[in-house]
Amino acid sequence: MNVLSEYISFMLERQDQILSLTSQHIYLTFIAVFLAILFAVPLGIAITRFEKVAGIVVGIANAVQALPSLALLGFLIPIMGIGSKPSIVMIFLYSLLPIIKNTYTGLANVDSAILEAGKGMGMTNWQLMRMVQLPLALPVIMAGVRISAVTAVGLTTIAALIGAGGLGQLIYRGISMVNNKMIIAGAVPAMVLTLIVDYLLNILEKVVTPKGIKRK
Amino acid sequence: MKKHTALAILFAFMCLISFQGFAYGAPKTNGGTIVVGSKNYTEQMIVGNIVAELLEAHTNLKVERKLHLGGTNVCFEALKKGSVNNGIDIYVEYTGTGLVNILQMEAKTDPQEVYETVKKEFKDRWNLIWLEPWGFNNTYTLAVKEEFAKEYNIETFSDLAKLADKIVFGCTMEFAERPDGYPGFQKAYGFSFKEVKAMDPGLMYSAIDNDLVQVISSFATDGLLVAYNLKILRDDKNFFPPYHAAPLVNGEVLEKHPEIAEILNKLANSITDEDVQKLNYKVDGEGKDPAKVAREFLKERGLIR
Amino acid sequence: MIRFESVTKKYGDAEVLKGIDLEMQRGEITILIGPSGCGKTTTLKMINRLIEPTRGKIFIDERDIGELDPIELRRNIGYVIQQIGLFPHMTVGENIELVPFLKKWPEEKRLKRVKELLELVGMPDAEFIDRYPSELSGGQQQRVGVARALAADPEIILMDEPFSALDPITREQLQEELFNLQQELHKTIVFVTHDIDEALKLGDRICIMKDGQILQFDAPEVLLKSPAHGFVEEFIGKKRLLSSPELMTAEDVMIKDPVKAHPKRTLAQAVEIMRSRGVDSVLIVDEDNKLLGIATARDISERFDEKRYLDEIYTKDVIHVPPNESLSKVLKIMAERKIGYIPVVDEEGILVGLITRSSLINVLGESYF
Numbered sequence: 001m002n003v004l005s006e007y008i009s010f011m012l013e014r015q016d017q018i019l020s021l022t023s024q025h026i027y028l029t030f031i032a033v034f035l036a037i038l039f040a041v042p043l044g045i046a047i048t049r050f051e052k053v054a055g056i057v058v059g060i061a062n063a064v065q066a067l068p069s070l071a072l073l074g075f076l077i078p079i080m081g082i083g084s085k086p087s088i089v090m091i092f093l094y095s096l097l098p099i100i101k102n103t104y105t106g107l108a109n110v111d112s113a114i115l116e117a118g119k120g121m122g123m124t125n126w127q128l129m130r131m132v133q134l135p136l137a138l139p140v141i142m143a144g145v146r147i148s149a150v151t152a153v154g155l156t157t158i159a160a161l162i163g164a165g166g167l168g169q170l171i172y173r174g175i176s177m178v179n180n181k182m183i184i185a186g187a188v189p190a191m192v193l194t195l196i197v198d199y200l201l202n203i204l205e206k207v208v209t210p211k212g213i214k215r216k
Numbered sequence: 217m218k219k220h221t222a223l224a225i226l227f228a229f230m231c232l233i234s235f236q237g238f239a240y241g242a243p244k245t246n247g248g249t250i251v252v253g254s255k256n257y258t259e260q261m262i263v264g265n266i267v268a269e270l271l272e273a274h275t276n277l278k279v280e281r282k283l284h285l286g287g288t289n290v291c292f293e294a295l296k297k298g299s300v301n302n303g304i305d306i307y308v309e310y311t312g313t314g315l316v317n318i319l320q321m322e323a324k325t326d327p328q329e330v331y332e333t334v335k336k337e338f339k340d341r342w343n344l345i346w347l348e349p350w351g352f353n354n355t356y357t358l359a360v361k362e363e364f365a366k367e368y369n370i371e372t373f374s375d376l377a378k379l380a381d382k383i384v385f386g387c388t389m390e391f392a393e394r395p396d397g398y399p400g401f402q403k404a405y406g407f408s409f410k411e412v413k414a415m416d417p418g419l420m421y422s423a424i425d426n427d428l429v430q431v432i433s434s435f436a437t438d439g440l441l442v443a444y445n446l447k448i449l450r451d452d453k454n455f456f457p458p459y460h461a462a463p464l465v466n467g468e469v470l471e472k473h474p475e476i477a478e479i480l481n482k483l484a485n486s487i488t489d490e491d492v493q494k495l496n497y498k499v500d501g502e503g504k505d506p507a508k509v510a511r512e513f514l515k516e517r518g519l520i521r
Numbered sequence: 522m523i524r525f526e527s528v529t530k531k532y533g534d535a536e537v538l539k540g541i542d543l544e545m546q547r548g549e550i551t552i553l554i555g556p557s558g559c560g561k562t563t564t565l566k567m568i569n570r571l572i573e574p575t576r577g578k579i580f581i582d583e584r585d586i587g588e589l590d591p592i593e594l595r596r597n598i599g600y601v602i603q604q605i606g607l608f609p610h611m612t613v614g615e616n617i618e619l620v621p622f623l624k625k626w627p628e629e630k631r632l633k634r635v636k637e638l639l640e641l642v643g644m645p646d647a648e649f650i651d652r653y654p655s656e657l658s659g660g661q662q663q664r665v666g667v668a669r670a671l672a673a674d675p676e677i678i679l680m681d682e683p684f685s686a687l688d689p690i691t692r693e694q695l696q697e698e699l700f701n702l703q704q705e706l707h708k709t710i711v712f713v714t715h716d717i718d719e720a721l722k723l724g725d726r727i728c729i730m731k732d733g734q735i736l737q738f739d740a741p742e743v744l745l746k747s748p749a750h751g752f753v754e755e756f757i758g759k760k761r762l763l764s765s766p767e768l769m770t771a772e773d774v775m776i777k778d779p780v781k782a783h784p785k786r787t788l789a790q791a792v793e794i795m796r797s798r799g800v801d802s803v804l805i806v807d808e809d810n811k812l813l814g815i816a817t818a819r820d821i822s823e824r825f826d827e828k829r830y831l832d833e834i835y836t837k838d839v840i841h842v843p844p845n846e847s848l849s850k851v852l853k854i855m856a857e858r859k860i861g862y863i864p865v866v867d868e869e870g871i872l873v874g875l876i877t878r879s880s881l882i883n884v885l886g887e888s889y890f
Contacts, residue, residue: 070286077293081302082282117606120569120679121620121669122596135610161286162294163253163304173284176257176418177499210610211653 010181011188018170022189025166028084028159029152029197032091037145040096044103044141045129054104061097069094069158077162087159087166094155095148102144106137139209146201153194157186167193249278250469250476253291253304256284257417258499258506259354259437259492263308265510267463267480273520274479287390292318296342298466305469306476310354310459314338314346316396323396327353327458343467347477348484349460352437352492356391356456359434359446361424372452376431377407385409386420386429396457397433404455421500437489439496482519522547522709523568523677528577530563530733537563539733540577545726547676550703550710552724554717555756559730561713565679568711569598581677596620599670599678599708603686605662607654613639613665614650620673638668643698660691667699671706680712684719696722717756721745729753769848774881775865775874781806784813784832788821791831804864804872805835812864812872815839841866844873851876 011018047054064072069090076086110133118128160168170186173179250271254264264283272279282304285291297303314334316323324330331349338344358373365371368379376383391397392414402408413429420432421440434441436448463480470476495513498504514520523545530538538560545551553561566572567579570591579586586594607616615622617638618631626634639649642664654662663683670678684692700723703710714720720727721741728738737749744753781804782791795803795818802817816835824834841864842851851863855878865874 073286074289077290078296081297082285082290082294082304083302085302111604111606113602113604113606114608116571117600117602117666118608120571120595120600120602122592122594122623123619124592127623132608132610160284161256162290163282163285169284172256172286175416176261176284178418178422179503 007181007184011185014185018167018185018189021165021167021169021186022193024164025153025156025168025190025193028087028164028166029091029149029156032088032156033095033145033149033152035088036092036095036099036148039092040099041103041141043096044100045107045134047100047104048107049125058097058101058104061100064093065097069155070161073158073162082162082164084159084164086162087156087164091152091155091159095152098144098147098151099141100144102147103137103141106140106144107133109140110136135210139205142201142205142208146198146205149201150194150198153190153197157190248276249280249299250306250473251280251282251299251304253285253294253307254283255288255291255307256286258439258496259435260284260308261506262492262495262499262510262513263350263461265507266483266514267306267308269510269514269520270479270482271476273514275473275475277473288313288317295344295464295466298469303466306463306465308350308461309346309464310461311346311349312355312396312457312459313394314464315457316400317394320395323400323455323457325454325457327460330458331460331462338464339467345465345467345470345477347463347465348481349462350483350487351460351485352487352489353458353460354435354437354489354492355451355459356397357434357436357451358431358449359424359438359441360431360449362445362447364430365447365449370449372450373401373405373455374452376449377405380407381410383409383431384411384413384429385431385433386413386415386423387433388417388420389414391433401455404453437492437496439493439498439500441493443497443501486517522582523711524580524583525564525567526578526580528564528567528574528579530560530567530572531575537733538574541733541735543728543735543738545709545711547709548707549725550712550723552720552727553711553713553730554715554720554727555730555736557715558732560733561728561730562681564730565681565711565713568677568679569595569600571595596623596673597675597677599672599675601663601666601670601678601680601683603682605659605666605686607662607665607669609654612651612653613657616654616665617669617672619669624673634672635668638671641671641702642668644668658691659687660695663687663695664698667702671708676709678708678710680710682714683712685714685716692719699723729756770844771842771846771848771851771863771865771876772844772874774848774851775844775876776880777874779804779864779872779875781810781872782816782831783807784830784835786831787829788825788831788834791816791821792818802862803831804875805831806872810872811870812839812841812866813837815862815864839864842876843867852881 043057047057072090072093073086076089080086080089107129114132114136115128118132123131156166157168157171159166160172167186167190170182171190174182174184174186252264252268252271254260261283264281268279268281271277280299282294285294285304288309291304291307291309294303295305295307299305311327311330311334312323315321315330319334319337321333324333331346335346338346358376360370368375370376370379385398387398392412393399398412409431413423415423420429420434421444423429424432424446425444432446434446434448440446441448465476495509498509499506511520525541525543527540527542528538529536529540537558541560541564543564553564555561563572567574568581568586570586573587607613608619611619614632614635617635618626621631621634635650636647639645639647644661644664649657649661654665657665666683670680684695687695696719712723724741726738726740727744729736729744731752737744737753780794780798780800780802782794784805784807786794791803795801801819802815804815805813807813814835814837816831820834820836828834840854840858840860842854844865844867846865855861855863855876861878863876864872865876867873
């Protein structure tokens with residue numbers, strides 16, 4: 001118990017710093033994921049329309065995903081410098097794939113009978129997308145967003161390496177200085193943040209599930 | 217809870233939190249700010265803070281610290297950009313690193329020669345200016361436990377050759393890759409270790425303490441060498457070039473603010489290897505904050521009030 | 522009202538429709554029927570341009586639909602499909618009012634229409650409006666599907682095997698209801714099915730298709746009486762062809778192996794024969810199977826003690842009919858002479874079968890199921 005209280009008092013001593021690093025962390029993650037949604041959802045919609053391009057787009061997103069995050073950061077520095085901008089770009093790029101994939105899958109899995117009925121009734125492609133496909137695909141899209149967001153919180157710790165702040169700062173300095181308390185002071189809030197983001201987005205997922213299909 | 221209310225609340229919450237962060241991700245310099253960087257280990261944190269403290273005390277510039285960046289490459293690329301382009305304006309680099317790692321040239325042994333070379337090349341190629349060296353040589357070296365050295369009669373790097381195939385070597389990731397690191401060492405000394413474990417510098421001491429590795433790469437000025445009872449071996453083939461520390465500044469920034477050179481050159485040739493070792497120990501051994509250690513040092517020397 | 526002019530549809534090298542000409546009348550239910558791959562669904566879907574012809578034109582009220590805006594066209598044609606296709610995330614009300622909504626009807630008008638339609642399809646309960654499709658049975662869902670198709674009061678309704686996915690009882694109910702609805706509304710309905718019973722029950726005219734061509738397009742009675750093609754005959758099914766009494770013959774309804782006995786059989790043996798076959802009469806025939814007469818159980822029991830052999834008691838001069846005698850004549854004879862049996866005998870007097878009341882009931886009953 002003594003050890004535990006040491007760790008806790010360490011964190012309490014630095015609570016201002018921890019809070020400010022946490023809000024930096026949230027800022028970086030939120031902006032990056034938000035931009036990823038803005039970009040990936042329309043892209044996902046577009047590739048359901050143009051199936052030929054689907055393979056290429058998903059292939060590129062997959063390739064980006066496969067790049068080690070540190071390598072990507074390394075590439076970005078000569079172009080964008082250090083700090084929050086290249087960090088956001090990196091997290092943005094890594095958040096794309098799950099959202100694109102889930103948007104595509106969600107839309108493609110809408111029952112074709114429904115689409116046929118809609119088309120036969122005189123809905124334009126856009127009306128079909130807006131009034132039928134998107135609402136039905138929304139839970140799956142949200143699941144993709146949730147995956148990206150939770151991963152992004154973890155990735156954002158790396159941003160500290162290029163001076164962008166965030167909870168990674170405590171973790172890396174703690175490692176350098178062989179200070180376990182510092183490492184924990186950074187890692188625990190990061191973990192808590194991940195859980196909170198997951199929980200909130202889970203609720204959001206349920207909220208956007210259309211009533212008619214919740215029963216199933 | 218109604219669908220739209222929940223969404224609105226969530227969105228507002230996120231915006232609120234990020235707004236605080238947005239204020240942090242503040243606009244760039246407009247002439248009066250200088251960004252000081254450093255690499256990600258103790259000595260760099262100390263010297264980085266020394267630079268920052270001096271500039272804060274003796275200029276009108278607003279000093280922003282971007283310390284503990286992820287390695288030589290990050291610092292160097294950021295320096296080339298300068299803070300106006302989202303980079304940094306100054307950090308403390310080592311001449312040997314500049315020569316072998318950045319310029320990718322052959323190592324030399326004469327410290328003056330090394331300094332002149334990097335000074336000229338860095339200016340010509342990238343408009344980056346080396347200020348006066350501060351006087352200590354933080355050379356790369358290899359360290360073993362005292363008992364280990366006694367037991368096997370190890371004094372020099374070459375002495376390790378006979379045991380090499382049984383030795384696990386711990387080093388930083390940079391050292392494992394740099395031409396003035398392990399690859400060059402293998403060529404110069406003609407042997408390799410059984411296994412190489414690359415890790416964060418902070419972890420190497422506990423690694424050797426726990427016999428997970430028998431030899432570690434080290435800096436001659438490391439604070440914990442004494443604390444862990446480690447012995448530095450002699451570089452009998454003079455493989456490692458000298459690594460004299462000096463501030464490296466973005467040329468354009470220096471032009472705008474020549475006072476930077478004036479102030480920092482006050483430290484020229486004024487810090488010994490032992491001085492630095494003691495400073496390092498204060499952080500690594502005694503757990504003090506690098507910023508505090510830097511400030512105390514400058515106060516002692518009468519360089520700040 | 523809907524006219525196909527030399528319409529061909531090709532997918533690559535495969536010709537799914539081979540230059541068909543077809544005209545569907547206003548206010549009628551036109552059935553398109555045939556085996557899979559015959560092109561019936563393709564034909565249907567060309568009317569609302571979900572499929573475009575490779576060659577040829579389609580006219581609605583003499584306007585070439587190829588020149589109209591397909592979206593507007595579809596909003597004025599009702600469309601009901603087999604899998605129903607209700608939008609699961611919308612309420613019943615929202616599903617039904619969709620086309621009026623697309624046409625920008627005011628909310629009040631839409632609501633009123635939804636209530637009207639629910640009543641029309643036999644779900645008058647207002648609480649249905651806010652329910653979701655997943656809460657409804659299959660039959661209810663398809664009723665909503667039909668209501669949805671009728672919402673904007675289109676002249677034409679297209680139905681693609683709308684009841685095939687439902688259980689037989691519900692299917693029949695909905696067929697009935699559709700029929701009744703049509704009596705009230707007089708829409709022009711084009712209905713695709715593979716079920717000949719459904720076609721005969723609902724169609725004003727039936728178009729039989731095979732391999733992308735039309736084999737026959739006539740009213741049901743004409744098809745039944747004069748099938749134009751061996752295939753049509755087979756498709757409709759011989760039994761059904763003959764299920765109008767005027768067309769049936771004695772041969773179709775007779776029992777082909779009636780209980781018979783030689784005149785020299787004893788009465789006791791006759792009784793045993795009748796008992797073992799479960800009948801109450803026996804036909805008397807000679808060695809060549811020529812009909813000689815008939816003996817009933819009653820006759821036998823009356824004379825059991827006195828006589829010994831069948832030839833002593835059987836009734837000669839039995840009324841009989843040839844095999845090709847029309848069923849209506851047979852029925853007439855049975856009614857006039859008040860007899861329950863008529864043996865069927867060919868030109869040479871050979872017995873070929875027996876018509877009894879129960880065999881009649883069996884056969885006629887079968888044909889109506």
